[in-house]
Amino acid sequence: MEKLLIVDDSAEIRKQLKWGLAKHFEVLLAEDVNEALHLFEAHQPKVMTLDLGLPPDADGATEGLRCLELVLGRHPETKVIVLSGNEDRANALTAVRVGAYDFYRKPIDLAELKIILDRAFHLAALEAENRRLQTASLQRQGGMHGIFGQCPEMEEIFTTIRKIASADIPVLVLGENGTGKELVARAIHVQSLRKNGPFIPINCGAIPENLLEAELFGHEKGAFTGAANRVQGKVEFAHGGTLFLDEIGELPLPLQVKLLRFLQEKTIQRVGGREDIEINTRIVAATNVDIEKAIREGRFREDLYYRIGVISLRLPPLRDRGDDIRLLANLFLSRYVNDFGKKIKGFSPAAENGLRAYAWPGNVRELENKIKRAILMADSPLLSPDDLGFGGNGRFHDSGDAPLTLKEARERLERDMLASTLKRHGGNVAKASDELGISRPTFYDLMKKHDIQND
Incomplete structure (x- = not known):
């Protein structure tokens, strides 16, 4: 039997919901945020109902919204149906923007609520199965739990x-x-x-x-x-x-x-x-x-x-993992092409050169961010160096120059990317480091390494 967590400070509503839903679900009851989080971590329900009218905290934010943010921050796949009164309409809309699955306005009609809950459990099951299939597929390519x-x-x-x-x-x-x-x-x-x-x-x-x-x-x-x-x-x-x-x-x-x-x-x-x-x-x-x-x-x-x-x-570090860079790039490409509904087939040869040559100071997180951004920005079926933020045509030496070593190519590409990204954001290091998927201290260290001035 599926587990359903009900969070409401009204003993009468908790009793009503348990009486009406216990024959369909294993019902867990909580009256405040602490009890809700304890039960959630202990039982991991896929679906929960959450009363937005829980008493506000010292800052005036509703405890209901705080509970929602804590649950979704730890387990974003959870389907949360927020229960609200007429006076809570604004908070209910805020809750949906935060990530709540749906909201239901009191007074409660058990038959209507049961339909919403069934739909939430069905969607949670479909998403879990999709994650399982994706994980199985990716693990066959050499992985362990993500x-x-x-x-x-x-x-x-x-x-x-x-x-x-x-x-x-x-x-x-x-x-x-x-x-x-x-x-x-x-x-x-x-x-x-x-x-x-x-x-x-x-x-x-x-x-x-x-x-x-x-x-x-x-x-x-x-x-x-x-x-x-x-x-x-x-x-x-x-x-x-x-x-x-x-x-x-x-x-x-x-x-x-x-x-x-x-x-x-x-x-x-x-x-x-x-x-x-x-x-x-x-x-x-x-x-x-x-x-x-x-x-x-x-x-x-x-x-x-x-x-x-x-x-x-x-x-x-990613730069020392050889062909794993291409493996991870293709995994992220497959994942986000589906998520964003884009028709991207792969990487251009120049983009693949860039993937191999770049030093990846932000490691796998930076690679994932670059792939996501590239998929959103791309206009052609093959991702180019420009889409990935590498700039130019992906070549790392001019035809008249002596060929660069891999280390030299990485150093040049790294410096060019830092300088161009910093310039694009008008010298704003916070925005530039965010685009590259690295921390500000790392960005400053790289600026010092490559003698890049922020005038």
Whole structure:
């Protein structure tokens, strides 16, 4: 029986919906956001109904919209039907723009709602089957749970994942930005004995330091100004599953101490709390920081490094993966041609030269972004160097010049792309780095490497 999560602060509506729908679905009930997220991570329902009229938070945003964003941020395939009153029409439209599947205006007619739910479950099943078929097709081309590659380095990564997945020990994934560290963490989770538990990611470098502790470990009511309710942290949500700590190299030293204590004792205390809470979760961490250098400089604790790095995996940059570049380019082309409804057959010879010669500072993420942009912008059946943002005709030396080595061709193409993209955006580094699919610090490093001035 399909699982349906109902989130509503009205006990009467929860009772009505459970009474009317229990014979069709396995109904899960939640009255607030925290309970909803806990049940969602524990049961992974494909469809949920969400009351937009949940009480607003301190900023005036409805808790219903916050819950919707949290659910879709973690599981975008979920079909969410928002329930609203007449006064919630604007929020209902906002919810649809955010990604809700549909909205239904109260009062509730169970027969009508049942039709909407059946359609949502049917669509979810079709999309799941489509993803399964796509994954099976792509895996036949050399991949594992969304990671693809046939070069020796990636084959070694796949072999290591198979060996360590069921060992239930901490893993540290190292590699440049865009190499697929979170995909590796998810592959470890999916192949582990915890695969039916939650996979909870958190980016340690994306959350302000003063909020990160509460985000990780939760907080008690009244722990600080604005803490109106008890809130569970990411560590608690990951109970029975895997906690993925991305960019752990950015974790502040005081929180490194608390994380180390959790790894040693398997207990946490919420901010403002005194109760020790036992948590059973596996830690997979990732960073692009040189951890050994950070230890020498006093920015990362050596004892924590040895705790999280029982097993370390180092992902190769895309530029070192040889024919994987073409494999991945064709995979992305196949995927997004269907998504965008474009009739693109492949790459021109000059574009293929560009794919091989470019240094890919943003790695697989940059390649994916370039392919998506190229498909949208292309006017012919074969993608050209211009479509991919390489410029020119894809040649890397003039007919009268001595032939360039592959390294020299990459350096020249990289410099030309940085300069032309920066010029196109009027010197705006944020926009230029976004178009190229790389971070601003990486863009600045490359500008310094190639002596590019931003006048």
